[in-house]
Amino acid sequence: MLQKLTITLAALAALILVWNLHTILLVLPDEINQGAAFRIIYFHVAAVFTSFCGFFLAMGLAIAYLVKKNLQYDAMSAAVTEVSAVFATVTLITGMFWGRIIWGIWWAWDPRMISYVVCLLFCWGYLMLRKAVDDPTQRARLSAVLLIFTTLDIVIVWKSIEWWRTQHPGPVLSIRNGGGMAPGMEAPIYWNVLALILLATSMALVRMRQESMQREIDAVRRYAHAM
Amino acid sequence: MTAVAIDNVWKFYGDFPALRDISFNVEPGSCLALLGRNGAGKTTLLKILAGLSKPGKGSVKILGEDARSQSTRYRTGVLGHGIGIYDELSALENLRLFASLYGVPRPVQTAEEWLERAGLDRVRDGLVREFSRGMRQRLAVARAFIHNPSLLLLDEPFTALDDKAIAVLQSLLNKARSEGRTIIMSTHQLREALELASDVALIARGRLAFRGERTREMLDDPGWLYRNYGE
Amino acid sequence: MASKVEPSPALIQTAPRQVKAGFLQQAFAIAGKDLRSEWRTKESINASLSFAIVILLLFSFAFDVSSEFSKEISGGLLWLVFAFAGALILNRSFARELVNDCLDALLSSPASGAQLYLGKCMSNFVMLLIVELMCLPVFTVFYNGLWVSQAPMLLAIFVMGTWGLTAIGTMFSAMTVNLRLRELMLPVLVYPMMIPALMAAIRLTTIVMAGDAVGGDDQIWIRLLIVFDAIFTLLAVTLVETVLVG
Numbered sequence: 001m002l003q004k005l006t007i008t009l010a011a012l013a014a015l016i017l018v019w020n021l022h023t024i025l026l027v028l029p030d031e032i033n034q035g036a037a038f039r040i041i042y043f044h045v046a047a048v049f050t051s052f053c054g055f056f057l058a059m060g061l062a063i064a065y066l067v068k069k070n071l072q073y074d075a076m077s078a079a080v081t082e083v084s085a086v087f088a089t090v091t092l093i094t095g096m097f098w099g100r101i102i103w104g105i106w107w108a109w110d111p112r113m114i115s116y117v118v119c120l121l122f123c124w125g126y127l128m129l130r131k132a133v134d135d136p137t138q139r140a141r142l143s144a145v146l147l148i149f150t151t152l153d154i155v156i157v158w159k160s161i162e163w164w165r166t167q168h169p170g171p172v173l174s175i176r177n178g179g180g181m182a183p184g185m186e187a188p189i190y191w192n193v194l195a196l197i198l199l200a201t202s203m204a205l206v207r208m209r210q211e212s213m214q215r216e217i218d219a220v221r222r223y224a225h226a227m
Numbered sequence: 228m229t230a231v232a233i234d235n236v237w238k239f240y241g242d243f244p245a246l247r248d249i250s251f252n253v254e255p256g257s258c259l260a261l262l263g264r265n266g267a268g269k270t271t272l273l274k275i276l277a278g279l280s281k282p283g284k285g286s287v288k289i290l291g292e293d294a295r296s297q298s299t300r301y302r303t304g305v306l307g308h309g310i311g312i313y314d315e316l317s318a319l320e321n322l323r324l325f326a327s328l329y330g331v332p333r334p335v336q337t338a339e340e341w342l343e344r345a346g347l348d349r350v351r352d353g354l355v356r357e358f359s360r361g362m363r364q365r366l367a368v369a370r371a372f373i374h375n376p377s378l379l380l381l382d383e384p385f386t387a388l389d390d391k392a393i394a395v396l397q398s399l400l401n402k403a404r405s406e407g408r409t410i411i412m413s414t415h416q417l418r419e420a421l422e423l424a425s426d427v428a429l430i431a432r433g434r435l436a437f438r439g440e441r442t443r444e445m446l447d448d449p450g451w452l453y454r455n456y457g458e
Numbered sequence: 459m460a461s462k463v464e465p466s467p468a469l470i471q472t473a474p475r476q477v478k479a480g481f482l483q484q485a486f487a488i489a490g491k492d493l494r495s496e497w498r499t500k501e502s503i504n505a506s507l508s509f510a511i512v513i514l515l516l517f518s519f520a521f522d523v524s525s526e527f528s529k530e531i532s533g534g535l536l537w538l539v540f541a542f543a544g545a546l547i548l549n550r551s552f553a554r555e556l557v558n559d560c561l562d563a564l565l566s567s568p569a570s571g572a573q574l575y576l577g578k579c580m581s582n583f584v585m586l587l588i589v590e591l592m593c594l595p596v597f598t599v600f601y602n603g604l605w606v607s608q609a610p611m612l613l614a615i616f617v618m619g620t621w622g623l624t625a626i627g628t629m630f631s632a633m634t635v636n637l638r639l640r641e642l643m644l645p646v647l648v649y650p651m652m653i654p655a656l657m658a659a660i661r662l663t664t665i666v667m668a669g670d671a672v673g674g675d676d677q678i679w680i681r682l683l684i685v686f687d688a689i690f691t692l693l694a695v696t697l698v699e700t701v702l703v704g
Contacts, residue, residue: 125646128639141700146647153650153654160654222241277566278566279566311559312560327487
C-alpha cells in the first residue's frame with residue numbers, strides 16, 4: 001500500500017513538473033530586469049520552501065519519537081531530513097547559478113544562502129551521527145535530541161546572520177528585485193512548490209522503507225549472533 | 228513490600244529484544260544469584276535495576292518506587308564491571324565524593340571509617356592510579372557500601388579479585404545479609420555466589436529460564452542449573 | 459541452605475540518616491571533582507593552551523599584523539582560537555568518565571543527569587576561561603590590543619561567550635560519549651551550533667579590542683549572547699537525561 005502511494009505521488013509530481021517546465025520554459029516571456037535567468041527562481045523558491053518545511057517536520061517527528069518511543073517516527077524523521085538536505089542542496093545550486101548570472105559572482109555571502117549552508121552542515125552532522133551508532137534505539141534517541149538542538153539553532157543562526165548583514169550590507173537574493181512579479185508569472189511558483197513537495201514526500205517514503213528494512217536486518221543479525 | 232518487583236520487562240535494541248518478558252520478585256533480605264551465559268542479558272537487566280537504562284516495555288519497582296527515581300538511587304549501591312573510582316583522586320577524595328553525592332551526613336568521617344574497614348587507611352591520600360588491582364577493588368566495594376544501601380547490585384563482583392579482596396567482599400556481603408539488606412549479584416563464579424545466595428535466577432537468551440530458592444543440589448553441583456534449564 | 463533474614467524496618471524505609479543534597483550542591487561536587495582531577499594532571503589545559511598559542515602564531519603568518527586589517531579581525535581571531543582550543547577541553551569532558559566506568563557510577567548515584575551536566579559545564583567553563591585569560595596577554599602583545607579601558611566589558615564578553623561554548627559543547631560531549639568516532643564527531647557537530655554565540659562574541663570583542671565602548675546598535679549582540687546561553691542551557695538541562703540514560 002505504501003508502495004502504491006509512493007508511486008502515485010511520484011507520478012503526480014512528474015506530471016506537474018513536466019507541465020510546469022513547459023510553462024516556464026516555453027510559455028512565459030522573459031522578465032524585464034533579469035532576462036531568462038529568472039526562471040531559475042521558480043525552482044529555487046520551490047526547493048527552499050520544500051526543504052524549509054522538511055526541516056521543521058523532521059523536528060516535529062523527532063519530538064514525536066521521544067514522546068512515543070515508536071521507531072517509525074525515527075525512520076520518518078531521518079528520511080525527511082535526508083530529503084530536505086537534498087532540496088537544500090538544490091536551493092544552494094540554483095541560487096548560485098542565479099547569482100552568477102545576475103551579479104557575476106558565484107557566491108555573494110547572502111544571509112539566506114549562508115544560513116542554508118549551515119543547515120546543510122547540520123544535516124551532515126546528523127547523518128554522520130546516525131552512521132556512528134550501531135544500536136537502533138540509541139541512534140533514534142540521540143538523533144532526535146540532535147535534531148531538536150540543530151533546528152532551534154538554525155532559527156537563531158538565521159536571525160544572527162541577518163543582523164550581521166545589516167551591519168555589513170551586501171547583495172541580497174530576492175525574487176522581488178524587479179519590484180514584484182506580474183500575477184501571471186507567479187502561478188508556476190505555486191505549482192512547482194506542490195510538485196516538489198509531492199516529489200519530496202515520495203522520496204521520503206522510499207527512504208523510510210529503507211530505514212525500516214535496515215532495522216529488520218539488524219534485528220535478524222542480532223538473533224543470529226545470539227544463537 | 229517486595230524489595231524488587233520486575234514486571235513484564237522487555238529491552239529492545241531496535242527491533243531485537245535483548246530481554247523478553249522478564250517477571251520476578253526479590254524479597255527483602257534475600258540474596259539472589261543472577262546466572263546466565265555471556266550475552267544472555269544479565270548485565271542488561273542489572274543496568275535497568277541500577278537505573279542506568281530504561282526498559283522498553285514493562286516496569287521495575289525497587290522498594291515500591293521506580294528504579295530511576297532519585298529516592299531509589301539513594302538506597303541502592305552498585306558495583307559494576309568497571310570499578311567506578313577515579314584514578315586521579317585519592318582514596319579519601321573518591322569516598323568523600325560519593326559520600327556527598329549519596330547524602331551521607333558526615334561524609335569525611337564516614338569515608339575514613341570505610342577506608343579502615345577496607346584496609347586502605349594507610350594509603351588514604353595515595354592516588355588511586357598508584358594502587359594495585361586488589362586495592363582498587365576494595366576501594367570500589369567501600370564506595371558501593373558507603374551510604375548504607377538497602378539494595379546492593381553487583382555485576383560479577385568476584386571477577387579478577389585477589390584473595391584479600393574476595394575475603395573483604397565476602398565478609399561485607401555476609402554482614403549485609405545479616406543486617407537484612409537485599410543483594411542481587413550476577414556472576415560466573417558459581418561457587419562463591421551460590422554459597423552466599425538464598426535464591427537463584429537463570430537468564431537464557433533474554434528469557435527467565437529458572438527462578439527459585441538455592442538448593443543443596445545447586446551448591447554441590449554448580450553446573451546442574453545450566454544443564455537442566457540453560458542451553 | 460542460607461535462610462532469608464527478616465529485614466529491620468528501618469532498612470526498608472528511606473534511610474533516615476541520609477541528607478538529600480541540594481541541586482547545586484551536587485553539581486558543585488562534580489565540578490570540584492573535575493577541577494581537582496584536572497589540577498593534578500593539567501592535561502586538558504596544557505594541550506588547549508599550547509594549541510591556542512600555536513594558532514595565534516600561525517595566524518600571524520597569514521595576516522599582516524600591524525595593519526588596520528588586523529584590528530578588524532581581532533575579535534574573530536581570538537574567538538576562533540578559543541573555539542578550537544576549547545574543543546580539546548570539551549572532548550575530554552565526558553570522555554574522562556569512561557575510565558573505570560565512572561560514568562555509570564555517577565549515573566546510578568542520586569545525582570540527576572542535569573546535575574551531572576551542570577557540574578561538568580561549570581568545570582569546562584572554568585578551564586576554558588583560564589585558557590582564554592592566559593591567551594589574552596599573549597594576544598595583546600602579538601596584535602597590539604587596546605582593551606584595557608574596556609576591561610570589565612571584555613571580561614563580561616569572555617564570560618558570556620565561554621558559557622555559550624561550554625553549554626553546547628558539554629551537552630554534545632554527553633551525546634557523543636559512547637560513540638566510536640567521538641573525537642571526530644564532536645567538532646563536526648559542535649562548531650555549526652556555536653555560530654550565533656561566536657558571531658556575537660566576535661563582533662563585541664572586535665569593538666572592545668579597539669578600545670571603543672559597545673554602542674547602541676551593537677547591544678543587540680549582548681542580548682543575543684544572553685538569550686543563546688539561556689535557551690541552550692535550559693534545553694540541555696532538560697534533554698541530557700534522555701541522552702545519558704538509555
